[in-house]
Every structure is written in C-alpha cells, then in structure tokens.
Amino acid sequence: MYELRLFFSKRGRIKYVSHLDMFRILQRAVRRAEIPLWYTEGFNPHPYISFLLALSLTVEGELEPVDIRIVGETYPEEVKNRLNAVLPEGLRVEKAATPVLKPAQIAYGAYIVTLDPQEITAEELTRALSSGKLVCEKSGKKNGKKVIKTVNVSEHIRSYQVSQTEKDVRLDVILPAGSVFNLNPLQLMEAVSAFLGRTVTPDRCVRTALLTEELSEFQ
Amino acid sequence: MDKTLEKILPLVQKPARYTGGELNSVIKDKNAVDIRYAFCFPDSYEIGMSHLGIKILYDIANKRPDTWCERVFAPWADMEAKMRENGIPLYALESGDPIRDFDFIGFTLQYELCYTNVLNMLDLAGLPVKAADRKELAPIVMGGGPCACNPEPIAEFFDLFSLGEGEEVNSELMDLYAVHKKKGSTKEAFLRAAAQIPGVYVPSLYDISYHEDGTVRAITPKDGAPAKVTKRIIRDLDHVSYPETFVVPFIDVVHDRVTHEIFRGCIRGCRFCQACFLTRPIREKSPDVIDAQCKTLCKNTGYDEISLCSLSSSDYTRIEELLGDLLSWTPEQKVNVALPSLRVDNFSDELVQKLTNVRKSGLTFAPEAGTQRMRDVINKNVTEEEMLQTARIAFAGGYSSVKLYFMLGLPTETDEDVEGIGALAKKVVDEFYGMPDRPKGKGCTVGISAASFVPKPFTPFQWEPQATREALLHKQTHLKETLPSKKINVSFHDINTSFLEAVFARGDRRLSAVIYEAFRRGCKFDGWGEFFKFDTWMQVFSDLGIDPAFYANRRRPYDEIFPWDHLDYGVSRGFLERENEKAKRAETTAHCRIQCAGCGASKLNGGHCDV
Incomplete structure (x- = not known):
C-alpha cells in the first residue's frame, strides 16, 4: 500500500x-x-x-x-x-x-475574489475590510444542537489586498482554513454586504493555495 | 456559461443539475449538424438520469453525424421560479441553448402523473403548449415510452408519438425530417409523411366522435393515415445498438450504475401488469453480448455496480451462465452485480449463492395478493409454499429484511383477501424465527407496501373499474387493523394519486382540456407528494364538467370502443377478453414456456418468441 x-x-x-x-x-x-x-x-x-x-x-x-x-x-x-x-x-x-505535511498543518487558504465594479468599488471594499467591524453568521453545533453564532470576521483576516483591474475589482485575501476553524470568501462577502447594507455577490472566487501557519505552501 | 445563469445557480438547490458538463456528455459543433434534438424527461434530473431508455436513444441519435441530441429535465420548483424571474428559457444541458430553437423535442412518458410537467416544460421553453398553435415545421414535439400506448389525454399537445421500442424508428423519423427540412416543407406535410412510418402515430390525423353516453363512437383516420398504428419492436437484441458509455452524473441520482437489459417482454402474463403486455414478444439477449457490454460500460464509466434489468429477471433462460460470466471478473474489480427483479418461484439456491458473493441488502418480493384465490384471479402463478420457501432460502443466505409488495382493490377482492396479506407476511416472519440456526441477536423485519390497483390499457383488466376511494380507504384500514404481528410494518400508496393515474391511463382526448387547465392553475410534479394538488385537480374536473369517475370507476362492456383502439401493441383484444373471463372464474393461465396462450404478440416478430 x-x-x-x-x-x-x-x-x-x-x-x-x-x-x-x-x-x-x-x-x-x-x-x-x-x-x-x-x-x-x-x-x-x-x-x-x-x-x-x-x-x-x-x-x-x-x-x-x-x-x-x-x-x-x-x-x-x-x-x-x-x-x-x-x-x-x-x-x-x-x-x-x-x-510531506500532515493534514492538520493546513492553517490558511489564499483566495482571489473577483467582483463587479457596478456592485462594489475598490474604495468601498477597502473601507469595509479595514473597518475592523465585519461580522457574519455561521451555523455550528453546540451540545449536538444547531446554533447560529456571530463570528468576528475582521479579526480572522490574515491579510488582504484590493486592486482595480480594467474590468473588475480584485481582492486577494488569506483566510483561516483547516479542521479547527474555517472562514470562506463567501462568508467574508456576506460580512462585507452586511457592513455596506446591500448584497454584493462575487463573480468568481478561487482558492489558489492552502498554506501552513507560517504561510508556506502546504505540501 | 451565461452570466444570468451564473448569478442564479448559487441560489438554488443542487445547482449541478443545471450545468451540464458531465463525463461522456456529447458536445458537437452546432453549425455542423442539421438536426438538434432535445431529449426531455419530464421529471427531476435525479429521476431522468436513472432512466435507461434515454441513454440508449441519446447514444443512437448522437451516432448520427447530422444530429446533436441533448438532455433536458424538469427544473425543480426553485430553479423554475428563478428562470422565469430572470427570463431564462428552458435550455438543453449540453449546449445551454434554448430548446425552442431545436428541431425535435422528444418526451419520454413513463408515468401518467408527469403530464403537467410536459406542458410546464414546453411553456418554460417559450413554446405554445398546444400542437395546433405551433405552426412552424420545427420544433416537432414527440412522445414515446409506456404512456404512448394511450396518449389520447395528451394528444393535443404532441405532434406525434412513437409506439414501442424507439431504436430504429427514431432514426427513420430523423431521416424523413432531414429531407423535409431541406425542402422547406410545412409541418402538416411532414406529419402526413411521418404517419406512413410504421409505429408513428400522428394524433391530428384522427377524428374522434363520441356517443351520447360519452364513450367513443368512432376513430377515423384521414389524409392517408393508417387505421391501426402498430408498435415497433427490435427483433435482434444482440445486434441492436447499445451504448458503450453512459453520461455519468456528478450528483447522486436514483439509479447511479451500469444498467443492462437482459431481455424484453415477460412470459408470465399477470393480468394487472401493463409492462408485460406492452413489451411482448419475449426476446432475449445473449450472455456473451451482455457480459462484453457490461465490461465496456464499467471501464468507460468507472461505475462499480451493474444492475441487470428486465421484467422477472430470473426467467432469463441463461441466467446462471450470465452470472457465471459476470462473476468471473466482477469480484476482482470490486464490481457489485444486482438483480432487482426476481420472482419468488424460481429463486434458486444457486442464484442466492451467486448473489451472496456480492453485497447483501434487503430483499423485495411481490406476491401482489394475500390469498391463493386472489393470486389466481390476477394470474400471479405463485403459491404460498413457494413464497415461504423463497423466504427460507433468503434468510438462510443471510438476508434479514424482506419487503413484500401487494395491491389493494384488485377485481373481486374481498375483506378476506385483504386479511390474507397480513397473514402471509406473518408466515414469512415465522419462517425466520423458525430457523434453527438463525443469526443470533438479529431480528427480522417484514415490510408490506400496498399500492392501489390501477386498471391499464392492453391488460386483461382494461375493462375493470378501479375501486372507489371509499372502498380503498376501507381496505387500507382493514389491512392495518388485522395485522397479526408487530414485526410487520405497512405503508400505503396515496389513493388520490392512484385515482388520477387511473383517469389518465384509460382517458380520451377530452381530458386534454383538464390537463391544460390544471397546468394553468399551477399543477406540476403531480407524482411528488409535496407538489400534488388533488383539490385543484378535482376543481378543474368540476369546472369543466368532466366526471373523472367515468374514466376510473366505470365497468366497460366488451363491445366498447376504447380511446386507444387504433393502436396495436401485438396482444389481441380477443386474448385479453379471454383472460378477463378466466380471471372472473379465478382460473390461471400457464406461462409461455409451459404453453403458448396465443396472446398474438409473436406476429410482431415473424411468429417467433424466445421461449
């Protein structure tokens, strides 16, 4: 084997x-x-x-x-x-x-989120991400029962970069991933939507890599 | 992919049902083909993708260089709502193109309760649902499958029906269509020519007149259409085209495996069973052909399960040889072989031995009725002893859960017959606990599933009334109250669903108005409990002044002209009448291998049956 x-x-x-x-x-x-x-x-x-x-x-x-x-x-x-x-x-x-590494060594995911400038501008996105006030709701389990928890998203964003390309607004972001705690870019965008008070749905989300605690590539 | 579609897909359940892109789906250059064919299954993706017929006909159509055949299923209600909201018309999965621009839209009609879905799909495609309102040559809306044996209730919505097996006739239709398309023919001209192809029924070429009492007076063909349309069969199953690969769905569907048909027809002649009489004569496929095709299919799909399908699979004359062939390679490749349709009277030790080489699950048998008298009436030629013997073999082979299928409301059924169902199930339970070496610490469960009998065209019971709702309710209650053991659980089919099924199964053309109105009032997915709006249906019948009991609950005399009398499935009306008389006397008819009962179907195969 x-x-x-x-x-x-x-x-x-x-x-x-x-x-x-x-x-x-x-x-x-x-x-x-x-x-x-x-x-x-x-x-x-x-x-x-x-x-x-x-x-x-x-x-x-x-x-x-x-x-x-x-x-x-x-x-x-x-x-x-x-x-x-x-x-x-x-x-x-x-x-x-x-x-090479153990599955438990996965700590982060690197994502590229592509957004429609008609829905959100680079400035708005930057304002939301730097606000420190992003929260989203996440369903989880407590004592076997389904509960809705409010998660502070801002404190979990490892790093991000917003840029404006010809057609799109692009967000490069590193979010926690792994068996312990996960935050995906869709949840991040929900938090941004809640912050802005309107729904912003990404055109495209791509996870480009999984990273270790030290932000090196998971192998 | 379309950007609007991309926006709505994340908002619906199981979006992978609507994307296409599955392994082995066929992509062609649309500019390089003459005929676009939308093969529609009027139910959910999960049901439609389980159907063998669609795989066979999809493959045959796509083998033609001039044709691109694509799949279409009924979008689930959430997706349909989003499509309508965003102006997305019904599209085919392979190309994503709207099917209203196709040449053919073909529906497979497996079940009467899918009729409103057909209308809903045409409407979602942006097409008029009534054939008379679609004036252009394309698209030609056609139907096939078991319900095509009496398509009268939906005749107004279709341009043509294909009766019987479609492998050859579909290609003949496409050849003809290609010629007419090139010529720039009218739809009428094409349909008149199509009606000359054996097995093709063009409903607009038949005038129906009625007696004052509502029964059919005459069915009159016009424009050279044949007085009788005879169903098509494939004579040689070994040489007919069979797919080398299936489209493999991404998501879990109902039957997600290699399916292989081992023969067509049935020797048994149970008097309630429409499938038996619609699929005669018996034609078998050779074990070596089946084995080789299964091997190829497993290789091309990656499936790890093969299901051998037919009616009453243990009647396949070379079953042991076939299982021997298959089991020479399947265990090593971790492929499971299943035989889902077995009879209780020839379920042998060796067969169980072979089947127990593969994974064990529950066992299902269909005694259909609880007493010997009742089983004789329906010609289910099995005895109680044979059933208990089977249960013994199965239990000894390691099975511990058995499901038994019965029907309530069969002709001549009494309360005593109903009690017999519980009594038989009890004896099965007793067999388990009577085994000296039964597995310790393991209980036995016997489940009874009781459906309501629906009389169907082309069966000996086509003249019989369906038991009324009140009678069926009484029978269900009586069965529950007389169950002799707690180890038996019982479930019932919905009576209202069976009633509607009975109305449409033997309905006539006047029901088109009812189906149209029910569709207009939002009826769809009628086979699904959560969507079925029985009250709406009853309101429609009442508003249109049509009595559904006339179709479902009326005993029809032998000399009545049936709405489907111009359609010929091989089995003669005289034979069916004789069988009906024998049923009244609780007399059985031996199966085809003991003695030919002269049903007439062999005429379709040059007088030959594989018996």
Missing part, C-alpha cells in the same frame, strides 16, 4: 458540484484510469480517498489536496497522467507526490 497526495484544480462549471459528490467522482475516475486502489479491509470494503479540506460550492480551486491509497508501487507522474486522461471537464491533477 502506497499513499499519494494529489493536488487537483476544479475550474469552471464543476464548481457547482458539492464537496460530498467529489469522492464518488474521483473514485470513478481512478477506476476508469485503472489505477489499483487500496480497499479498506472489513465487511464492506471501500477505497481510501480523503479530501483534506472541503471547497465551498461555487468556489473554484487551483491546488486542492486529496490523499489516495494505492496497491503496490506506482509512479506519481503516471497516476497524474492517467487520471488526467479520464477526468471530467474542469478537474485536473496538477501535481502528484508523496505527502
């Missing part, structure tokens, strides 16, 4: 496919690629495919890590090529390698 970490991109309309569906999609792709998956032992054997971190619906990704277990020795490059020959539109393996 051999563990392999794939970094895949998810671009275009496949961003409307939920995280829960990704397991099945990848499992079938691996089968089509005739890569010998390792199955768990037990009454109901299933393959080991583990997406390290969920990507929210409508957010695209450039380097999303997933760990798979394979029977015997397989060359990462070959796995990558064979998968890329059979993956559906929008999914691509960008990198395949032996895992």
